[in-house]
Amino acid sequence: MxxxxxxxxxxxxxxxxxxxxxxxxxDEELISCYLLRKVLDGSFTCRAVADVDLNKCEPWELPxxxxxxxxxxxxxxxxxxxxxxxxxxNRATAGGYWKATGKDKEVYSSKNSCLVGMKKTLVFYRGRxxxxxxxxxxxxxxRLEGKFAFHFLSKTSKVGLRTACxxxxxxxxxxxxxxxxxxxxx
Amino acid sequence: MxxxxxxxxxxxxxxxxxxxxxxxxxDEELISCYLLRKVLDGSFTCRAVADVDLNKCEPWELPxxxxxxxxxxxxxxxxxxxxxxxxxxNRATAGGYWKATGKDKEVYSSKNSCLVGMKKTLVFYRGRxxxxxxxxxxxxxxRLEGKFAFHFLSKTSKVGLRTACxxxxxxxxxxxxxxxxxxxxx
Numbered sequence: 001m002x003x004x005x006x007x008x009x010x011x012x013x014x015x016x017x018x019x020x021x022x023x024x025x026x027d028e029e030l031i032s033c034y035l036l037r038k039v040l041d042g043s044f045t046c047r048a049v050a051d052v053d054l055n056k057c058e059p060w061e062l063p064x065x066x067x068x069x070x071x072x073x074x075x076x077x078x079x080x081x082x083x084x085x086x087x088x089x090n091r092a093t094a095g096g097y098w099k100a101t102g103k104d105k106e107v108y109s110s111k112n113s114c115l116v117g118m119k120k121t122l123v124f125y126r127g128r129x130x131x132x133x134x135x136x137x138x139x140x141x142x143r144l145e146g147k148f149a150f151h152f153l154s155k156t157s158k159v160g161l162r163t164a165c166x167x168x169x170x171x172x173x174x175x176x177x178x179x180x181x182x183x184x185x186x
Numbered sequence: 187m188x189x190x191x192x193x194x195x196x197x198x199x200x201x202x203x204x205x206x207x208x209x210x211x212x213d214e215e216l217i218s219c220y221l222l223r224k225v226l227d228g229s230f231t232c233r234a235v236a237d238v239d240l241n242k243c244e245p246w247e248l249p250x251x252x253x254x255x256x257x258x259x260x261x262x263x264x265x266x267x268x269x270x271x272x273x274x275x276n277r278a279t280a281g282g283y284w285k286a287t288g289k290d291k292e293v294y295s296s297k298n299s300c301l302v303g304m305k306k307t308l309v310f311y312r313g314r315x316x317x318x319x320x321x322x323x324x325x326x327x328x329r330l331e332g333k334f335a336f337h338f339l340s341k342t343s344k345v346g347l348r349t350a351c352x353x354x355x356x357x358x359x360x361x362x363x364x365x366x367x368x369x370x371x372x
Contacts, residue, residue, distance in 0.1 A: 019219035020211030020234060021203075033205035048206060 023048045023068055027107045030074075031117035031142050038076055039144060049074040058095050059124050059137035091122065096132055098122040098139055107142070115145045209234045209254055213293045216260075217303035217328050224262050225330060235260040244281050245310050245323035277308065282318055284308040284325055293328070301331045 017023075025034070025048075038044045045051070050067045054077040057065060066073030082088040091098035105119040120141040125132025203209075211220070211234075224230045231237070236253045240263040243251060252259030268274040277284035291305040308325040311318025 017207075018232075019215045020209050022208060022210045023206050024208045024210055025206030029205045046204075 017068075022070070023072075023074070025074075027105075027119055027142065028110055028116060031107055031144060032109065034074075035117070035142055035144060049076055051076045053077060054098075055080050055090060055093055058093050059135070059139075096124055096126040096135075097129060098124055099129070099132070117142050117144050203254075208256070209258075209260070211260075213291075213305055213328065214296055214302060217293055217330060218295065220260075221303070221328055221330060235262055237262045239263060240284075241266050241276060241279055244279050245321070245325075282310055282312040282321075283315060284310050285315070285318070303328050303330045 034046065034049055038049075048068055050065055050073075052062070052065050052075040054075065062073055062075065063069075066075070068074075080090040082090045099122060100120055101123050102121050105121075106115055107117045107119055108114065109116050120143070122139040122141060124135045124137035124139070126135060127133055220232065220235055224235075234254055236251055236259075238248070238251050238261040240261065248259055248261065249255075252261070254260075266276040268276045285308060286306055287309050288307050291307075292301055293303045293305055294300065295302050306327040306329070308327055310321045310323035310325070312321060313319055
């Protein structure tokens with residue numbers, strides 16, 4: 001990877017990509033190349049994935065928080081534990097909440113077929129559970145597996161507009177066991 | 187577009203893209219951003235599309251001639267007129283020939299809905315017509331419309347392997363009327 005591609009990968013600029021070039025990561029790339037790197041180094045930044053607190057943003061505010069324009073937006077976001085000693089995650093915002101749907105999907109390495117992480121699908125509801133009103137916003141949340149099993153990552157999309165959101169968790173300590181983190185794509 | 191993205195667009199390097207970044211152009215981008223630019227300036231080069239003579243390459247030789255790795259390869263290639271004064275194109279190679287299939291598709295501008303070009307689908311046959319043996323190699327060939335109607339571009343893909351080929355025609359003279367050109371993606 002030469003110098004300017006290193007800049008593409010690492011830097012915080014807001015430049016447009018040339019025509020035809022897009023950020024279209026696979027689930028495996030999101031986990032192995034972005035979430036893992038962020039989990040190991042909380043100061044890691046890149047051109048495609050912005051840091052954001054998903055509990056403080058409504059879905060429709062996320063596009064303007066993203067680093068790259070498009071119909072999918074990618075974010076690192078720290079997991080917010082629902083209770084200090086528990087593993088449940090708080091996914092509420094001021095205006096609603098993200099609710100899991102379907103079954104978590106396993107993500108495997110294309111090189112050695114090892115399980116590298118899990119992908120959870122979430123839908124946004126306005127209001128408060130259990131009376132929330134379902135919206136078209138969908139998020140896919142990814143988490144690492146194996147020795148990093150307590151770190152998380154997720155991806156979301158807005159069905160109606162074909163938008164998508166990814167949320168990437170960031171741990172403060174690389175090997176903490178209960179201080180989980182989220183990686184989300186939106 | 188800042189300096190290093192300009193380099194990404196213009197230069198001839200063989201660097202790998204960072205994880206998740208891919209060249210996934212739309213038909214419109216191929217025509218309006220690449221074929222048109224090449225037609226207006228035959229010396230135009232870019233990181234994603236290589237110059238090649240498609241009549242001198244068998245389909246399976248094209249991946250190694252491409253500028254970027256992947257399952258789709260993009261090429262500029264001059265149209266080879268079948269007869270000096272005619273509009274028919276010679277699409278034969280030493281080992282076979284590309285044969286049109288289906289109906290040409292119109293490509294419109296997403297900005298103003300104007301017709302910007304046409305997309306033709308071709309399949310590669312080994313041997314000589316009409317006894318050629320059909321293969322899985324498919325090409326999509328694009329051409330400009332309007333005042334550049336005599337310049338061409340095409341795109342191809344290998345169905346079995348999900349590969350695709352684009353062939354981009356290059357005119358020697360920007361405004362020639364019968365010296366057509368091809369843009370092909372493979």
